[in-house]
Amino acid sequence: MQSGSIHIVAPEERADxxxxxxxxxxxxxxxxxxxxxxxxxxxxxxxxxxxxxxxxQRWPDLRxxxxxxxxxxxxxxxxxxxxxxxxxxxxxxxxxxxLAASLGGLVFAFLAAYIFYISYRLPPAGGVAAAGxxxxxxxxxxxxxxxxxxxxxxxxxxxxxxxxxxx
Amino acid sequence: xxxxxSPADEHKRAAEKLGLRFPVLSDPEGKAIGAYGLVHxxxxxxxxxxxxxxxxxLLDGSGTIRERFLTENWRVRARPEQLLAxxxxx
Numbered sequence: 388m389q390s391g392s393i394h395i396v397a398p399e400e401r402a403d404x405x406x407x408x409x410x411x412x413x414x415x416x417x418x419x420x421x422x423x424x425x426x427x428x429x430x431x432x433x434x435x436x437x438x439x440x441x442x443x444q445r446w447p448d449l450r451x452x453x454x455x456x457x458x459x460x461x462x463x464x465x466x467x468x469x470x471x472x473x474x475x476x477x478x479x480x481x482x483x484x485x486l487a488a489s490l491g492g493l494v495f496a497f498l499a500a501y502i503f504y505i506s507y508r509l510p511p512a513g514g515v516a517a518a519g520x521x522x523x524x525x526x527x528x529x530x531x532x533x534x535x536x537x538x539x540x541x542x543x544x545x546x547x548x549x550x551x552x553x554x
Numbered sequence: 555x556x557x558x559x560s561p562a563d564e565h566k567r568a569a570e571k572l573g574l575r576f577p578v579l580s581d582p583e584g585k586a587i588g589a590y591g592l593v594h595x596x597x598x599x600x601x602x603x604x605x606x607x608x609x610x611x612l613l614d615g616s617g618t619i620r621e622r623f624l625t626e627n628w629r630v631r632a633r634p635e636q637l638l639a640x641x642x643x644x
Binding site for chain 2: 447450451453502506507509510512514515516517518519520521522523524525527528529530531532535537538540541542543544545546547548549550551552
């Protein structure tokens with residue numbers, strides 16, 4: 388700016404020039420990167436959660452472990468945090484990136500809690516029918532509405548599978 | 555045979571969808587689940603039916619439990635190879 392002249396700065400100009408003056412890493416176009424990082428991070432975290440309860444159930448190793456999904460969710464949160472870091476430095480999209488990081492963090496926390504803690508909360512095994520004992524009898528309805536009992540299978544080995552229901 | 559507390563019509567849909575040819579039994583009151591010591595109280599806050607802890611029992615021809623598969627984590631289930639190995643040991 389030359390002395391003696393009046394330079395009227397338009398609002399858009401100011402918004403872009405402030406980051407350029409205060410931060411060596413922010414660029415006027417940095418907003419796109421921030422939003423992209425935040426959105427990708429949130430999406431990855433969400434997909435990590437959703438895929439565990441859907442796709443991962445088809446692969447026993449993935450289902451039993453759950454660790455790859457937790458790691459993926461952590462990656463998503465890391466991206467959100469990177470976005471937030473950039474956002475706060477550039478002072479742009481701070482709310483958006485903070486929101487994405489919070490949501491991602493919640494998703495990660497829930498998945499990690501479920502995989503590493505909640506799914507271990509089972510009653511003590513002491514009361515479960517033990518090997519060497521007689522299998523308790525029952526009479527229950529099958530999928531065709533017929534009453535079935537264990538006695539029907541006397542003389543043959545039987546696998547009795549207790550599951551939590553088909554949801 | 556499979557047992558869960560879901561109703562018979564749900565089991566019918568599941569059996570058809572998965573092509574299951576063995577009896578899938580409905581235990582909405584948890585009688586069998588309780589008899590085998592598998593009731594998981596408060597498993598789901600809003601569950602209408604008692605939820606079973608996942609388990610597999612192998613019974614021999616005389617109705618005695620010979621082997622049992624029980625996990626410490628409800629996400630882990632018995633795999634076909636493990637069940638076949640149990641059968642081999644019978």
